[in-house]
Amino acid sequence: DAGVTQSPTHLIKTRGQQVTLRCSPKSGHDTVSWYQQALGQGPQFIFQYYEEEERQRGNFPDRFSGHQFPNYSSELNVNALLLGDSALYLCASSLETGAYEQYFGPGTRLTVT
Amino acid sequence: DQQVKQNSPSLSVQEGRISILNCDYTNSMFDYFLWYKKYPAEGPTFLISISSIKDKNEDGRFTVFLNKSAKHLSLHIVPSQPGDSAVYFCAASALHTGNQFYFGTGTSLTVIP
Numbered sequence: 001d002a003g004v005t006q007s008p009t010h011l012i013k014t015r016g017q018q019v020t021l022r023c024s025p026k027s028g029h030d031t032v033s034w035y036q037q038a039l040g041q042g043p044q045f046i047f048q049y050y051e052e053e054e055r056q057r058g059n060f061p062d063r064f065s066g067h068q069f070p071n072y073s074s075e076l077n078v079n080a081l082l083l084g085d086s087a088l089y090l091c092a093s094s095l096e097t098g099a100y101e102q103y104f105g106p107g108t109r110l111t112v113t
Numbered sequence: 114d115q116q117v118k119q120n121s122p123s124l125s126v127q128e129g130r131i132s133i134l135n136c137d138y139t140n141s142m143f144d145y146f147l148w149y150k151k152y153p154a155e156g157p158t159f160l161i162s163i164s165s166i167k168d169k170n171e172d173g174r175f176t177v178f179l180n181k182s183a184k185h186l187s188l189h190i191v192p193s194q195p196g197d198s199a200v201y202f203c204a205a206s207a208l209h210t211g212n213q214f215y216f217g218t219g220t221s222l223t224v225i226p
Contacts, residue, residue, distance in 0.1 A: 004156070006156075033213070033214075035216075040218070041218055041219075042117070042119075042202050042204075042216030042217050042218045042219055043157070043202070043204075043216045044216070045213050045214065045215070048213060056213045058213065090156055090157070092156075100145055100162070100206070100208060101147060101159045101162055102147070102159070102214060103159060104149075104156035104157045104158070104159075105156050106154070106155055106156045107155075107156050
């Protein structure tokens with residue numbers, strides 16, 4: 001039973017560039033959430049996708065956007081990168097109904113220089 | 114505005130003794146709570162959950178207690194083992210408004226052999 005996978009593992013980008021991160025949910029899960037974890041902090045909710053629609057959004061600017069595909073996998077896009085976007089980006093999958101626990105992938109470490 | 118707080122950044126416990134990790138929240142609408150464990154370079158791993166209709170949930174060595182009037186929950190680990198050394202996050206959600214989870218800043222547990 002495959003867990004949540006994310007790619008790439010690490011990424012280095014320059015200010016102003018754009019980045020795309022990818023996530024495949026745990027088998028059987030239909031909902032994907034994205035989180036940003038800065039050093040020494042807990043994960044901060046970016047947004048959640050269900051049925052290919054953004055269902056909820058945290059306090060993040062429009063530079064952060066996403067997509068969910070019919071196979072439930074998801075992408076996180078960040079435009080016009082800032083130094084402050086450097087963080088660990090975590091993807092979590094869950095079921096829309098029933099158990100509400102979110103299962104996390106290993107994350108993508110993004111460094112903006 | 115930090116809605117979930119873990120006021121102890123670190124905790125050290127002798128192997129075999131009890132570890133107690135605490136978490137406070139401010140939003141009375143939260144009705145579902147999770148605990149996660151995180152090792153370096155890995156994503157958070159789900160440990161145990163509790164719904165607001167309960168005040169205790171147990172799973173092996175892990176027990177979570179919820180005190181709704183105090184807006185406080187705690188995770189008890191008995192007996193503590195060296196492999197339990199990790200960062201522990203609590204998370205809370207108001208499920209009736211969607212399952213966006215708010216995370217605390219984490220407590221680093223060290224179990225001393």
